[in-house]
Amino acid sequence: MAFYNKIIKKSIWVFHVSASPCNNCDIEILDLITPGYDIERFGIKLVGSVRHADVLLVTGIVSHKIAPRIKQLYEQAPKPVFVVGIGTCTVGGATFKQSYNKAGASLDKIIPVNAFIPGCPPKPEAMIDGIVKLLGTLK
Amino acid sequence: MSKCRIPLGPFHPLLEEAEFFNIKVEGEKVVDIEMETGWMHRGHEKISETKTFTQSIFLVERICGICSTSHPFACVNAIEDIDNIEIPERAKYIRVLIGELERIHSHLLWVCLAGHFIGYDTLWMWAWKYREPILQLSEMITGNRNHYAMMRVGGVGRDFDNSLIPKIIPVLDMIEKKMVMLAGAANDDPVLRSRLKGVGVLTKEDAINYCANGPTARASGVDIDVRRDDPTAYEVVDVKVIVTPNGDVYDKLVVRVLEIIESCHIIKQCLKAFEKVQGPIINKVKEISPGEGIGRYEAPRGEVFHYIRSDGSNRPLRHKVRAPSFSNIPTYKASCVGIPLADALITLASVDPCYCCTERSIKAFDINGKKIEHNLLHLSRKKTERLQRELIPKEKSLIDGIFDLSLSR
Structure with missing residues (x-):
């Protein structure tokens, strides 16, 4: 495990899961990989398939329709996989707290979550900080 | 030739949002396309009935993160339409300024994604580099990069600081210069031109039949723009509507690039006016009388429509939202059929679809109050x-x- 963690710290591959968000966190995630912030210099890269992912970035409240798909994606990801909830929606629902189409009170009722990054939307600096803190927990 | 079905989604590397497309192909040619929506439904209209009018503005802001000032703009227009509330002149300029800043970054976002879809990642990275200063300007003016929270019933929530004008002008000049460069590149670059020219044509007749609006309709030669036709704050500035005749993806690119330049001109008109126009930014509104009102606004993707019915209390009795992509997305049926599969994706993206805005449907319940779901296997086994x-x-x-x-x- 220690060997694996040493490797994963150098190159984190993230997969972006949009679970009924308002698109804002998604756009800020794209902001991370473009010239403004450019997190590829830390070895963090956005990948197209969940089979290659080390970290899942989940945004949005999880609606009833998408909840089974999120579970399916989590099962498909190679373990160990880390899940980061981006935005206040994943923490407690934000303005959609009373929504009738919400599958769970927060994301960790659906799949296990390692870190939350609150904010509406969180600034790109906050996202980088969150992922770096997650890396710090790896021994 | 045998037919084949290609499922696309709901989690596909090229789709930002969860969407499902069912594309039927015959060899290379697309013969039919169907889509399934509803992954993003959050029930705004129902939540809005439990919030006050001011809280509703913050709620509708979160319908979509990209057009996050268009929905509040249309919402306050609808509330002000109930009582014919007038807003101060300075508030009008501030509303126009925020709306046009948003249009610039939304159109730039489309240019980025279009570049990404046709495998031209250089364009993606460049355009995103130009988009970043606009977000920083938004943060300087309103305090947040995306959700601005500027609209209030009767005006705006935050005054514009006149000392920011010297910081804004150079950014606008830069954007204008780079857009001229981008237009030149689109004209000269043989790859870009051959990938976009004559691809996914939406004829004027089809655009009218499918009720397309916004840049999608204007690229097909339909001359509509709410900013000019039914202005609520835009009567204080001159708006030039850009219309192109062909209706292919290239024309949609041209319309959007020219609209960015036009938005820069509108913002400059506002900045000039801020030095002269002083005064209050909000008319205090004590209560909303019973009645109903509609609000329209030209979002970056087309016309946003809000309907609000009030019963005299501090909450809306009914709040209806109709987003531009709702009528733009069905144009796939006209533009995608008959083209090669490789061109289908850029044609799907060319209307700048925003599924978060669109999905306002409701769940169906049966007579016992049980939710009806589309689980075909479950239904089949039960039968x-x-x-x-x-x-x-x-x-x-x-x-x-x-x-x-x-x-x-």
Whole structure:
């Protein structure tokens, strides 16, 4: 495990899961990989398939329709996989707290979550900080 | 030639949002396309009925993160339409300024994604580099990069700081210069031109039949723009509407690039006016009388429509939202059929669809209050169980006799 963690710290591959968000966190995630912030210099890269992912970035409240798909994606990801909830929606629902189409009170009722990054939307600096803190927990 | 079905989504590397497309192809040619929506439904209209009018503005802001000032703009227009509330002149300029800043970054976002879809990632990275200063300007003016929270009933929530004008002008000049460069590149670059020219044509007739609006309609030669036709704050500035005749993806790119330049001009008009126009930014509104009102606004993707009914209390009795992509997305049926599969994706993206805005549908419940879901396997198995119960053979047929015979032996 220690060997694996040493490797994963150098190159984190993230997969972006949009679970009924308002698109804002998604756009800020794209902001991370473009010239403004450019997190590829830390070895963090956005990948197209969940089979290659080390970290899942989940945004949005999880609606009833998408909840089974999120579970399916989590099962498909190679373990160990880390899940980061981006935005206040994943923490407690934000303005959609009373929504009738919400599958769970927060994301960790659906799949296990390692870190939350609150904010509406969180600034790109906050996202980088969150992922770096997650890396710090790896021994 | 045999037909083949290609499922795309809901989690596909090229789709930002969860969407499902069912594309039927014959060899290379797309013959039919269907889509399934509803992954993003969050129930705004119902939540809005439990919030006050001011809280509703913050709620509708979160319908979509990209057009996050268009929905509040249309919402306050609808509330002000109930009582014919006038807003101060300075508030009008501030509203226009925020709306146009948002249009610039939304159109730049489309240019980025279009570049990404046709495999031209250089364009993606460049355009995103130009988009970043706009977000920083938004943060300077409103305090947040995306959700601005500027609109209030009767005006705006935050005054514009006149000392920011010298910081804004150079950014606008830069954007204008780079957009001229981008337009030149689109014209000269043989790859970009051949990938976009004549691809996914939406004729003027189809655009009218499918009720397309916004840049999608304007690229097909339909001359509509709410900013000019039904202005609520835009009467204080001159708006030039850009219309192109062909309706292909290239024209949609041209319309959007020219609209970015036009938005820069509108913002400059506002900045010039801020030095002269001083005064209040909000008219205090004590209560909303019973009645109904509609609000329209030209979002980056087309016309946003909000309807609000009030019963005299501090909450909306009914709040209806109709987003531009709702009528733009069905144009796929006209533009995608008959083109090669490789061009289908850029044609799907060319209307700048925003599914978060669109998905305002509601869930269906049956007579016992149970939710009706689209689980076909579940439904099919239930039907088999029901038939098994119903079709218990009443009388023994000839074939049952075989088993009796074998048992007796």
